[in-house]
Amino acid sequence: MSKRPDLFTSYQKEISIFPNNTQKFWFVTLLLSSIYICFIASDYWIILITNALLVSIAAWGLNIVSGLAGQINLAHGVFVGIGTYTSAVLGGVATRSVIGFEMDLLIWLPLSGIVAALIGVLISPIAVRLKGLNLGLVTLAFVFIGSHFFSNLTFITGGSGLGRKSAKLNILGIDFNSGYEIGNFLIQKNQILYLISLLVTVLLGLGVKNLVRSKTGRAFAAIRDRDIAAEALGINLFKYKATALAISCFYGGVAGALLTTTFGGVEPGTFNLLYSILFIAIVIIGGAGTVLGPLFGAFFYVLFPAIIQYVVLSSNLSEQDLLITPQQIERIIFGLFIILFLIFEPRGLWGIWFRLRNYFKAWPFSY
């Protein structure tokens, strides 16, 4: 049997999360090596990878509502923002201008996801009524209304231009903000954040994989492919569209809560239209509707600018010599990649990976 990985003798086996040993092997290898990276890589890379992991959580969220359930959401960044500010209020320190309760990570992390999901459920009656482009446009309105709230609720966000400190890193009553000593070994704050992010990413990633194979996931796919047909098949459109939005917002909220903790502070202007579009770009570049796609997209999005920075720094050019700044190069390449991927590879990086994998599966035979 082991020689025939595509042979399934039962449905249970076919829909299992890791259908064959190869996948189990790679999953464990990747997991162990990512834990190992934490202890050998420099701070710069640890922060980058943490970032990529968290961005991929948020991208998974968008992928659930847009890629799986087919509902356009241009306002994902706002839900990420809601998660961020929930965590900042619950886990942050109160100052003269902002409120904060200095709670434990185990409280604020789930809660920031739940609050974002609740707000998602709250607006879902509006989102469920519409579909297609009109839905996209309403979510565009959310972006502007959301930014308005973020910049005006100064007791929560600190106000535009000023911002506030993000949540503190206390777990089970232990303060990890300036590292933690285990015997002689000092473990840095970044490393702890990395490990937490890795854990959350693995859990939520398996969650997506699990969702896809469940009844709910199949209902999402049916709604995406043809909503009226899905309704005729007995799928409750309202319920499943709202569920998709809620799960999506939960992912966004959790990602937002941890994302800003890595930066230490957050300014309300962050959550603008471009920030929401970013997640769409990541999902498109990675591959919409797939489980691994957003992960690829997020790593691409985070690591690519780092490579550009590296090239610019090592090429002996000062910033004045360049016509455009590295950030602008990033954005140009990003815009270009959205266009090129949509035209030439609609399945995104995942599609490229899929073809590569299949090529080497049958190598040296072409099929």
Add this chain to the structure above:
Amino acid sequence: MNIFLQATFEGLSLGAVYSLVAIGFVLIFRATDVLSFAQPAMVVVGAGIISYFSTQIGIPFLFAFFLGIILTGVLGLILERTFLRPMVGEPVFSVAVLTIGIDILLRVVLDNWIGINPKYMGDPFPSYGNFGSVNIAGLTVKYLEVTALITALMLIFVLSVFFKKSKYGVAMRATSLDQEAALAQGINVGRVFGLVWFIAGLLAAFAGFFITGGFNTLTNTSFISALRALPAVVIGGLDSITGAVVGSLIIGLTQAYVGYYQFDIESAYNIKLGNGFSIVAPYVIMFVILIVKPDGLFGTEEVERV
């Protein structure tokens, strides 16, 4: 009363300018089924080209103005031919996201050129009268706003004649009804697509000038004003030109009234709407209208077959 009239006038003028952008949206959507998020970027690019020719190259403003308008139209043509033609027949969402990509590209280039200092259009309007405005019966009327209103009305009139009478106007209407049937009747649909984007580009550049002209100047945030044509289109209905005009007027008037009356409302009802509410107000209205009428005020209801 004066404040009311003042707000109404400014709102109408704003609305007229938005309607130019909005008509571009509707034209593109009807003919090609594409919701172009790149339209606001075209607006600012148009303004940028005009400003470049009139202030940096130094050719007379009128020439720069028309050159800018034509070039923006050509830009629309090029964008359609290179990026959107390969996407014909793809899902609407993919194409809409693609135009977001175009929007990012155009705006990065433009933002880089604008830099930190706001760019002037080099237009003569600020030099007329009292800093470009005249006092009529207690109202401060800006020449730029009057010109915007008149130009927009004229353009809308010319367009409606073009659609009704000219050969290409009829071809465009046929294409927007049914692309394949139009093709079967011998209409060059590809050329119609190009023409639509060209006209949308022209309108965008007109609007771009009126949004950034005079003392308004072109800055990195100018495109936010252009983006407000989007709620206007949605309010009117994505596929109705009348709707686009009405929606734009609603948006323009809302923005002006909120701008003038926000303080009064806040103190009368003791609520706080927050800074910059006039920017968000159009979106709130769009929100409300979409809940009541998902296809907009004038849009045709979508009939779907399974």
